[in-house]
Amino acid sequence: MAPRKRKTSKAALKEEEKSRIAIDFTEEELEAEIKKAEEPRKAEKTEKQEQRKDKPSRDEKIRQNIDKVKVKEGIIGYILRSTKSASIDLKDSTKIIDYAVLSSSALEASEELSNTFELGDVKHVIVEGNIVKLLSFIIEENKVSVFMEKNVDHKRVYKDLLS
Numbered sequence: 001m002a003p004r005k006r007k008t009s010k011a012a013l014k015e016e017e018k019s020r021i022a023i024d025f026t027e028e029e030l031e032a033e034i035k036k037a038e039e040p041r042k043a044e045k046t047e048k049q050e051q052r053k054d055k056p057s058r059d060e061k062i063r064q065n066i067d068k069v070k071v072k073e074g075i076i077g078y079i080l081r082s083t084k085s086a087s088i089d090l091k092d093s094t095k096i097i098d099y100a101v102l103s104s105s106a107l108e109a110s111e112e113l114s115n116t117f118e119l120g121d122v123k124h125v126i127v128e129g130n131i132v133k134l135l136s137f138i139i140e141e142n143k144v145s146v147f148m149e150k151n152v153d154h155k156r157v158y159k160d161l162l163s
Contacts, residue, residue: 058139059142062142066078066146069146069160070089076090076091076092076148076149077089077090077146078144079103079144080143080144082143090147099147103145106136106145107125107143107145122137126154129150131149132147133148133149133154135157135158137158144161146161
């Protein structure tokens, strides 16, 4: 009986070729080839990181928009709270605690009412008093409250903050 011829698959041949190729390279040449193959991936990764740097994060965008809105006529100030920090800018610093409590209470009450009456997600909350109006909303991890005079168009302020 003649010995059977062993069948080899293409995959097996490719593995054999790879090992022969690796043997033919010196260690330095092999490292150089690996680095050369990795360069396009590194360049692509660096390009993506630079693109992210050019685009402001959502938090930065909100802060930029608030800075634009706070200088408009009739805006009294704002409170911006995130999971990491809080920013408060009010014209009347003696009322910071009052405004902070009002802001927090308005957002909590709106969530409670929404859950109780199954209204769905709350886009924004408007609390209107005799002199002051409050616009509050949550965007991602940020709780934003803007205090303004009663005659200010809160819809326009809201639109400006989200742009």
